[in-house]
Amino acid sequence: MKQFLKTFKVAFQAIYKNRTRSLLTALGIIIGVAAVIMTISAGQGATQEVQSQISGLGTNLLMISTKTEHRGGMDVRMGRPIDEKDLLMLQKNSVWMPKLSPLVANGVRAIGPQGNKSTTIYGVSSDYFDILNREIVSGDGFTEEDVKTARKVCVIGETIKKELFSSADPVGRQIRIDKVPFTIVGILKEEGKGTMGQDQDDMLIAPYTTIQNRLYGRRRGYNMIMASALSEDHIQDAEIEATELLRETHRILEGEEDDFEIMTQVELQEITGNVTGILTLILGAIASISLIVGGIGIMNIMLVSVTERTREIGTRLAIGARESDILTQFLIEAIVLSLAGGILGIMLGILGNQIIYKTTNFYIPTAMDSILIGFGFSVLVGIVFGYFPARKAARLNPIDALRYE
């Protein structure tokens, strides 16, 4: 142990005496570790962001849609569409899904006093606002009565308001949607950018009946039925119930597959979690390559250093250093270099995350495990890539080493 401490001191002096070279050697590791930390942190930050947006989507959300399969580059409907019959049946029979709303989406052109704009109109029931947790900040929204009578009313998003109505409160005014005039009955509370970067305020919401009857004629089927389960604990129950009821209504025999799909919020989180997780893994793996390159850099410099210091090694052996002393010295040099590089890299990575936060406002919490990975990796790199040069140094023949020019 005492010998180890003495050798440690020797190794440290050697690094200190070659400060510039040591720093340059460690640079590969510094950048590698910083890259690992920043990519893993960014990946985890994005995952958290997506997850929190999904959980903000709605309370205990379920989405029921027709089963589709990907065929020849197109999504093909595999069963009969989800339609009014299904909706009425669920409304009548469901115990676990107190709120239900169909969703009919269409791309439209909206025209207001300030101009016109391509946007999307969503046809829904009045439950929609509760299911998706969307608040109306001005106006009263529409009622069940409006839905029943298919009145030409709509709720608009903040983006539509800004672009088509300037600053005045447009509630009560008219908006033309694909040439049909609608009365504005509410403004949605601003939501900002969504998970995939889409603008969640660039939308119009109207009774589904109005869209089906007045805008496009009677179209069969909905894009989906949205529902919210009674509570978080009953999402599973709601899913089972919906499956049973729909199988019955669709007359699907036992053993046959469903012709519809039910996606719950939990499943959505799992899927996006998987996607972002894989993304993080890939980015981290790419960043780790730079760490390996850094390690090779250390090995390279250490090999040069061994050759350059051949005579020093010979002298040390001649005055009584054991092979193990030389091995330890060079191994410690490599490990200290990569470890110091690792620590500097961790600091650089944290700093990088801060700079990204300050400049783009995208908050990246520095992932604790990325710090541990960066730290562990740099030690490992030091040992693995330091061993070969150290062994080469230790195995030098003292006589040849002393003569080396």
Place this chain on the structure above:
Amino acid sequence: MPLKKVIETRKLNRVFKNGDIEVHALTEIDLVIEEGEFVAIMGSSGSGKSTLLHILGCLDKPSSGEYYLDGVHVNKLNKNQLADIRNQKIGFIFQSYNLLSRTTALENVELPLVYDRTGRFTNSKELAKKALEQVGLEDRIYHKTNELSGGQQQRVAIARALINDPALILSDEATGNLDSRTSIDIADLFVRLNNEGKTILMITHEPEIAQFAKRMIYLRDGRVLTDELIKNRSTKESALKALELIT
């Protein structure tokens, strides 16, 4: 009381094999060097003096024959034991000093104690300072290697060879890189250290330096050609005088 034998070799042979060709670098060397001796080994290049120094310095092993260093049978030692015995019993001095660059004289002199496993030295700094005093460098203790002249660097190297209180000081062409005047200073330093009781064995091909020793061994083709005491030993004064006569 008979003097202690620092070196004793019996029928020492060293054969290098290069493919099918065998080169006999040393043949049947019988050598005894007692405590307090100052021996110069001379010979042309290829005479085997370096090989002999390497074996005596425990850096190499003989092909056959026996070697006792300060009573230890060296043949039987393994690599680590050889390293330890070099550390404990031998002080090496090299032609090109072999000091650590950008390192102070003091740290250079301390170096052998880094590898001391006996724990017999407690204050390496004090010992290093004392060794530097012995070679007359007490005012250069904290100078770095590159701030010293060649002669001063070799003195640092000598101090490094002294610090572990070795049974034997081995000098391999210590004056080979120095000018005549400085060479004489170094040779004179060897004489003084020898007078203080150190056993010194030096290899040299400069007859005027060898003249400082008490005994001269002449090697040729791996055998001892002559082995005799020196009658007219040089002193610093006589050597300097001889130098002036030439120039």
